[in-house]
Amino acid sequence: MTTATGTNPHSTSNSDHAALAGKFNKDELRVDWHDKTLWFIRKKRDKAAWQIPEWEELREIASQIKNNVLSNLRTYLLEFEEKAQKNGITVHWASDAEEHNKIVYDILSRAGINKVVKSKSMLTEECHLNEYLATKGVEVIDTDLGERIVQLAGEPPSHIVLPCIHWKKEEIGQLFSEHLGTPEGNSDPQFLTAAARIHLRQHFMSSKLAITGVNFAVAETGEFVVCTNEGNADLGVQLADIHIACMGIEKIIPKRKHLGVFLRLLARSATGQPITTYSSHFRRPRKGQTMHIVLVDNGRSERLGSPDFRSALKCIRCGACMNTCPVYRRSGGHSYHYAIAGPIGAILAPGLDMKKHADLPFASTLCGSCTNVCPVKIDIHDQLYRWRQVLTQNGHVGFLKQSGIKGMAAVLSSYKIYQFAGSAGRWLLKYLPFSVNNRFNAWYKQREMPKAPDQSFGDWYKGNRKKKVEKIEN
Amino acid sequence: MNSRETILERLGKNSPQDSPLPALPVAGSGMPDPVEKFKTILESIGGTVVHVSTWQEIKVYLNQYFSTKARWINGVPELTRVDDAINFGVDPHQFENVLLTILRGHFGVAENGAVWITDDKMGDRALPFICEHLAVIINSKDIYHTMHEAYDHTDHSEYDFGTFIAGPSKTADIEQSLVLGAHGPKSMTVFLLSES
Amino acid sequence: MKVALFIPCYIDQFYPQVGIATLELLEKLGVDVSYPEKQTCCGQPMANSGFEHLTGTCNDHFIENFSGYDYIVSPSGSCVLHIKDHLHSVHRESEAENIRSKVLELTEFLLDILKVENITATFNHKVGLHQSCHGQRGLKLAQMSELVAPGFSKPETLLNMVSGLRLISLDRKDECCGFGGTFCVGEEAVSVKMGKDRIADHVQYGAEYITGNDMSCLMHLEGILKRQKSSTQVIHIAEILNTGS
Numbered sequence: 001m002t003t004a005t006g007t008n009p010h011s012t013s014n015s016d017h018a019a020l021a022g023k024f025n026k027d028e029l030r031v032d033w034h035d036k037t038l039w040f041i042r043k044k045r046d047k048a049a050w051q052i053p054e055w056e057e058l059r060e061i062a063s064q065i066k067n068n069v070l071s072n073l074r075t076y077l078l079e080f081e082e083k084a085q086k087n088g089i090t091v092h093w094a095s096d097a098e099e100h101n102k103i104v105y106d107i108l109s110r111a112g113i114n115k116v117v118k119s120k121s122m123l124t125e126e127c128h129l130n131e132y133l134a135t136k137g138v139e140v141i142d143t144d145l146g147e148r149i150v151q152l153a154g155e156p157p158s159h160i161v162l163p164c165i166h167w168k169k170e171e172i173g174q175l176f177s178e179h180l181g182t183p184e185g186n187s188d189p190q191f192l193t194a195a196a197r198i199h200l201r202q203h204f205m206s207s208k209l210a211i212t213g214v215n216f217a218v219a220e221t222g223e224f225v226v227c228t229n230e231g232n233a234d235l236g237v238q239l240a241d242i243h244i245a246c247m248g249i250e251k252i253i254p255k256r257k258h259l260g261v262f263l264r265l266l267a268r269s270a271t272g273q274p275i276t277t278y279s280s281h282f283r284r285p286r287k288g289q290t291m292h293i294v295l296v297d298n299g300r301s302e303r304l305g306s307p308d309f310r311s312a313l314k315c316i317r318c319g320a321c322m323n324t325c326p327v328y329r330r331s332g333g334h335s336y337h338y339a340i341a342g343p344i345g346a347i348l349a350p351g352l353d354m355k356k357h358a359d360l361p362f363a364s365t366l367c368g369s370c371t372n373v374c375p376v377k378i379d380i381h382d383q384l385y386r387w388r389q390v391l392t393q394n395g396h397v398g399f400l401k402q403s404g405i406k407g408m409a410a411v412l413s414s415y416k417i418y419q420f421a422g423s424a425g426r427w428l429l430k431y432l433p434f435s436v437n438n439r440f441n442a443w444y445k446q447r448e449m450p451k452a453p454d455q456s457f458g459d460w461y462k463g464n465r466k467k468k469v470e471k472i473e474n
Numbered sequence: 475m476n477s478r479e480t481i482l483e484r485l486g487k488n489s490p491q492d493s494p495l496p497a498l499p500v501a502g503s504g505m506p507d508p509v510e511k512f513k514t515i516l517e518s519i520g521g522t523v524v525h526v527s528t529w530q531e532i533k534v535y536l537n538q539y540f541s542t543k544a545r546w547i548n549g550v551p552e553l554t555r556v557d558d559a560i561n562f563g564v565d566p567h568q569f570e571n572v573l574l575t576i577l578r579g580h581f582g583v584a585e586n587g588a589v590w591i592t593d594d595k596m597g598d599r600a601l602p603f604i605c606e607h608l609a610v611i612i613n614s615k616d617i618y619h620t621m622h623e624a625y626d627h628t629d630h631s632e633y634d635f636g637t638f639i640a641g642p643s644k645t646a647d648i649e650q651s652l653v654l655g656a657h658g659p660k661s662m663t664v665f666l667l668s669e670s
Numbered sequence: 671m672k673v674a675l676f677i678p679c680y681i682d683q684f685y686p687q688v689g690i691a692t693l694e695l696l697e698k699l700g701v702d703v704s705y706p707e708k709q710t711c712c713g714q715p716m717a718n719s720g721f722e723h724l725t726g727t728c729n730d731h732f733i734e735n736f737s738g739y740d741y742i743v744s745p746s747g748s749c750v751l752h753i754k755d756h757l758h759s760v761h762r763e764s765e766a767e768n769i770r771s772k773v774l775e776l777t778e779f780l781l782d783i784l785k786v787e788n789i790t791a792t793f794n795h796k797v798g799l800h801q802s803c804h805g806q807r808g809l810k811l812a813q814m815s816e817l818v819a820p821g822f823s824k825p826e827t828l829l830n831m832v833s834g835l836r837l838i839s840l841d842r843k844d845e846c847c848g849f850g851g852t853f854c855v856g857e858e859a860v861s862v863k864m865g866k867d868r869i870a871d872h873v874q875y876g877a878e879y880i881t882g883n884d885m886s887c888l889m890h891l892e893g894i895l896k897r898q899k900s901s902t903q904v905i906h907i908a909e910i911l912n913t914g915s
Contacts, residue, residue, distance in 0.1 A: 018857045025859040035867070037650055039842070046815065052585075054499060055818040067493035074485035093478035145656060146647035162647065169649040189651035197657060204657070205567060231603045231643040231658025238600035239566055249481070256628065257498060260621035263638070264585070274515060274586030275621075275640050278603075278658070284634035286599050287563065297481045305488030324816065326846045330860050330867075363857060365850025365864075366718065368807035372816035385718065392720030405721045412679070412716070413727035415708035422683040442855035446862040447893025450684040457682045457689035461705050465693070 016359040021331035034166060035329040041162075042323040044272025045373065051274075052264070062261050063377035066314035069252055070304060076219040076252045077295065083222025084293060087284045092294045097127035100296045104129060104211065104244055105136055107292055111242055113138075113209045119226070119233035120144040121213025122160050122317055123246045123296060125339040129211075140211075141203045143232035145196050152179045158333025160340055161270045161319035166332050200232070210236035214247035214293070215316070216262055220255040223283035224293065227266065227276040234280050243285065245293045249300050250313040262316060265375035269318040299352050308386045312347050314376040321370035321380060327363055336360060343370035347383040350391065358396035361387035419458065426452040499622055508584035508617040509666065516587030520654045521641040522663045525614070529553055532611065532665050536574070539663075540607060544573035549597045550611060566600035575605040575659075579639075581616035582664065583624045588640035589664060590624060592633035599635055603643075608659040610639070614666035673703050674736050676744035676753075676773070678885070679711040685885050691912040692745040692776055698914070699784055703743075706735035714752040718851045722756065729759055729766070737765045741783065742773040745908045747805020747883040750775045754809070775809055775883060776908055777824040786828070790914035794834035797910070798877035799825055800868065800891065801844045802884035811883060815844050825883055825907055832910055838875040845871075849890035865894045872902065879905045 025031055049055045069076060081091045094100035100123075108116060116133075118124065118140050130140045130151075142151045146163035150156065152175055157163030164172070173187035182195045212233045217224040224245060226233045237243045253262065267273040285291035304310050322328045322342030333341035338349040338357060346364065349357035361384045370380040391397060411421050428435050429452035437444045455463070475483070505511075513523040526532050529552045540546070547569065553576060577596060579589040589610050593599050602608055618624050628636065643658030654660060673696065677689040696703045712732060713725040732753070736742050744750050753773045759766045780786045801823070805811040812823035829837055848854070848864025855861075869891055872880050880895075880902060882888055888904040895902055 018859075021857060022859040025863055028863070031863060040650070049818050052818070057499065061496045061498065064493065064496040068495045071490050071492045074482055074489060077485070078482070093476075093481055095477040095480060099477060143657065144647075145645045149647065164647060165650075167649075169651070172648055189648035190653050192648055193645060193653040193656060197655065200657060201570075205570060229643065230645050230656035232656070234603045234637070235600070235657050238598075238603060249485075254495065257622070257625045260625040261498065264621050271646075273519065275583075275588050275638065277519075277640050277643055279588070279638040281633070281636045283636070286593070286635065295481075297477075297484075301481055301484035301488060304485060304490070307490065310490060326848070326864050327857070327860055330863050362720075362853070363860075365803065365846050365848060365853050365861075367803035367846035367850075369803075369814075369816055369844075369846070372807065372814055388718070388720035389722050393723060397720055401719065402721075405716050405719050406724065409716055409721065409724040409728060412711040412713065413731050415710055415731075418679070418710040422679070426683060442858045443893065445858055446897060447865075447890070448896035450889050450892065453684065453686050455686060457677050457686035458707060460686050460690060461693075461707065465705070 017331065017335050017337070017363040018359065020335035020337070021363070024332045024335055025330065031330050033168075034332060037165060038323045038329045041271060042320075042373070045269055045320055045323065048268035048272040048274065052268075058261060058265060059375055059377055062265055062375055063314065065253065065258050065261060066376050069250070069254065070310060070313055072254075073249065073252065073304065076254060077249060079219040080217055080222055080252055083219070085222070087222045088291065089222065089285065090290065090292045092292060094294055094296045094298070096298050097296070100127045100246065100294055100298070101129050101132040103294050104246070105133060105138070107242065107244055108138065108209050109136070111209065113242070115139045115141070115207055116209045116211055117141045117143050117203055117207040117236040117240070118211040119213065119228060119236060120147055120163075121211065121246050122340060123213055123248050124211065125156065126298065127296070129246075141200070141207070143200050143203065143236055144228070144230060145193065148196065148200065149175065156334070156339065158341065159319060159322055160317055166334070204235050204239050207236065208240055209242040209244065210240040211244045211246060212237060214245050214251050215266070216259060217247055217252050217293070218256050218259065219252055221283065223256070223281050225259060225279055225281050227263075227279045229273075229277045231278055234278055237282075238286075241289055243282070243289060243291045245282070245291070247293060247295055249295050249297055250315075266316055266318055269320040269373065269375045303351050309347065309351060309383055311378050312344065312383060314378050315344055316376060318375060320373040320375065324369045324373045326367065326369070327365065331363070336363070343380045343384070344378070347380060347387060350387050354391060354394060354396055358391045361391065419456075422456055426456070505619045508619050509614050511584040512582050512587055512617045513666075515584065516641060516664060519587055519641040520644060520662075521587060522661065524663060524665050525668065526665050527668050535665075536576070536609065540574045545571055546574045546576065547572050547597065547601055547605065549575070549577045549595060549601070564598065566598050566604065569598065569600055569604045572601070572605040574607045574609060575601045576609045576611070577602060579610045579612040579664075581618060581624065581627055582612050583621060583638070584617055585620050586640055588638040590628060590636065590638055593635040594633065602637070602639060603658045605659055607661045607663070608639070608642075609663045609665065611665040611667055614668045617666075671702065671740045673701050674739040674742045675703050675705045676709065676712075676736065676742050676749070677705070678744065678746045678749045680889065681745065681885050684889070685906070688745055688885055688906040688908055691906065691908040692743075695908055695912040696743065698912075699780070699786065701784070704739070709735045712749045712752050713756070714749060715851055717752065717756055725756075726760065729757055730762065732757065733759055733762050733765050733769060736769055740772065741779065742769060743776055743779045744773070745776045745883070745906060746885065747775045747802050747809055747811060748886060751804040751808035775805055775811060777828055777883060778809060778811055780828060781824050789828065789831045789911055791832045791911050792834050793832050793910050793913055795878045796836045796838055796876050797829065798838050798840060798872035798875065798880045799829065800847060800872075800880050800882035800887055801825070802882050802887045803844070803846050805883045806844055812844070828907065828911060829881070832913070835910070838872070838877050840871045840875065842871055847887045847890055849887050854890055861890070862894065865890050869894055869898075869900070869902070873900070877902055879903050881905050881907050881910055883907055
């Protein structure tokens with residue numbers, strides 16, 4: 001998709017992470033800017049976490065609550081359904097993305113609606129709801145400012161919390177002058193936000209149906225919570241006749257008091273704020289309004305059955321893992337070609353489509369930073385490692401790599417072959433460097449090769465220590 | 475089998491072994507003065523905190539800072555200057571031109587500067603979000619340290635809709651520049667009413 | 671106490687001086703060190719590439735070489751972590767388990783087992799410490815910046831014992847260098863960018879040397895430094911600690 005002016009500077013192609021990241025890195029100054037921006041948010045998260053001496057205890061509690069949820073998911077969902085229905089909320093169940101989209105469309109088409117406002121929902125991104133509704137002639141206005149920006153630009157968000165983190169203010173100014181009629185050349189955030197407020201206010205005022213996501217749904221009371229800073233979810237819902245909330249089934253928590261734990265962790269982990277401006281608890285529709293909630297499976301119940309990968313279902317979609325990931329910061333969300341990018345995206349996506357997303361678990365150095373900022377203690381980097389094993393055993397790793405590694409295994413299992421290979425390699429590097437230092441050697445593109453020493457450590461040891469030992473023994 | 479049954483069946487089959495619920499942290503003993511902390515935090519996120527001991531002080535303040543010519547909605551009976559009484563059941567679209575909404579909150583939370591408001595005190599659920607400026611009044615003695623304490627106190631009313639509001643609406647979506655006043659109110663003033 | 675020296679394959683082949691420094695240092699401290707000569711590799715490059723299922727013979731070879739010692743010590747955090755987490759055997763699992771509990775990285779061996787409190791070493795230079803990820807977050811050689819927890823660092827503790835050494839501060843104390851095993855070639859662009867950024871952090875604070883527990887990280891940084899024709903050099907922590915007579 002392109003903007004009105006022509007080529008979209010942020011367009012993605014159908015390529016793997018390494019290729020897309022390679023493109024991203026062609027503009028080194030931009031990478032520096034993207035990296036520094038996200039690192040700054042990681043630092044804000046650190047600052048916020050240090051305000052709470054019991055932060056690590058809180059993470060452990062949140063993790064255990066979510067573990068309990070996973071082991072009782074069926075029960076909690078039934079409890080939630082019962083309570084929500086009593087509250088006057090219509091509960092729908094969707095097996096997959098397609099069914100979710102059909103349910104949403106069904107509700108709005110019955111009401112004769114062809115324009116809706118939508119606040120941020122990664123679930124609807126995952127299901128490609130906007131695209132589906134567009135085919136049915138329904139206009140969706142994304143009301144979160146960041147999402148509206150990428151929507152006008154015709155691209156997906158690049159971060160689950162900060163959708164247009166990859167856009168510079170001058171570019172947004174240009175986009176707004178094209179679409180909202182703001183003066184060309186104006187890139188003042190205050191001015192642009194004010195313009196967006198007016199533009200989107202018109203849509204809030206004229207939309208009879210509002211779609212929101214769900215941050216947490218409470219089994220005990222049949223209510224659900226939506227957190228925003230902008231107030232767009234609330235404004236949309238309170239001016240609409242129909243509210244549809246879309247939720248992944250794993251977003252359930254047992255009791256209302258557990259919200260205390262998660263609301264302390266969520267915004268601090270995401271942006272370093274103590275709490276989002278609005279944490280709205282929807283329990284019953286207001287008089288004259290209908291409220292729907294769509295419970296979506298889309299692979300979640302299957303993942304629940306995997307001991308290796310189920311803990312990814314604990315995710316509260318805070319984005320902290322993305323902000324800390326040194327690879328995400330230097331490759332951008334679009335390099336992950338999935339609704340959810342970064343470390344959590346890399347362990348969720350292959351579960352949905354192993355072939356399409358086989359590259360993602362390898363887009364990591366397994367540094368472990370993500371695991372240690374995760375507020376619910378998902379073992380992200382361990383899952384990345386485990387996904388690599390699964391993908392390889394399912395044949396999603398290239399033939400060359402396979403043969404290369406099989407060769408490596410043979411060499412490293414035999415001392416004699418290893419020794420030979422090692423000295424052969426050093427000899428080549430020393431006497432025929434061009435055989436190694438060429439454009440086929442990816443290492444050599446931007447790095448010098450290590451110098452080849454005359455002896456390996458093993459050789460040195462034979463010559464300098466073993467003799468001594470033999471002497472003593474004689 | 476419909477989707478609901480399929481999903482439930484799969485969940486039952488794939489459920490891991492039970493993991494018990496943990497105990498929650500005990501709310502803030504030995505913590506600093508919650509009122510002072512509430513003020514510091516709320517001001518750091520763009521809100522304004524005003525200590526008052528009478529309703530008259532609130533009236534004076536509001537008249538000073540907000541145009542009395544514009545439309546106000548007052549949801550607090552103790553403030554006798556009432557421009558527009560709250561009517562239940564009116565079309566919320568008509569609140570679009572409201573400059574200032576004044577509401578009663580239940581309590582505040584020191585660790586994040588949030589105020590808990592429920593719909594029985596909102597008049598219309600759209601009011602806290604559609605107006606240009608929001609003013610909320612809580613008792614200064616009703617400020618809890620943490621969200622754990624807060625949730626101990628949300629059960630008092632069987633609310634249909636409740637929200638924690640922490641400061642004015644905001645966004646940093648444009649190159650991380652913080653802008654106050656996204657889609658909701660551009661400012662939030664919290665009056666801490668002390669007992670007289 | 672019988673100690674076996676585990677020298678990672680790339681140190682054996684390309685940085686033997688690190689192995690020599692490690693050996694000499696341990697001998698100076700009175701440790702009875704053996705070097706099982708037929709050792710090859712811990713298998714990490716294969717496992718991290720998704721081929722854990724092919725590491726069986728490599729693992730057995732490792733067990734063959736390293737059974738029967740009180741401790742196995744290595745100048746490599748990532749290799750030690752890999753053995754700790756992933757050494758298993760179909761036929762020799764109890765030996766594997768024993769090895770997993772006895773394998774230590776050099777700095778943790780010096781501090782936790784030998785309880786070293788001072789070291790005779792001199793290094794009159796400004797040094798930046800690169801805190802390698804696997805050693806830090808995996809082996810807990812140093813506190814990680816992600817956690818709200820008290821700070822500590824085993825490598826720093828030892829470097830502070832070296833006379834004349836001036837340890838610089840960094841903007842990002844524990845960001846990954848970008849080596850990551852096959853990542854360094856599989857995702858070459860990001861890998862190098864990460865390395866360049868690490869180097870820039872050290873260089874801006876005047877590091878003459880960049881040191882650390884993992885030669886793999888340092889090899890990657892050295893490759894970039896040399897391409898940049900920088901005067902900053904890399905040196906393994908064992909080489910610094912071994913500068914005493």
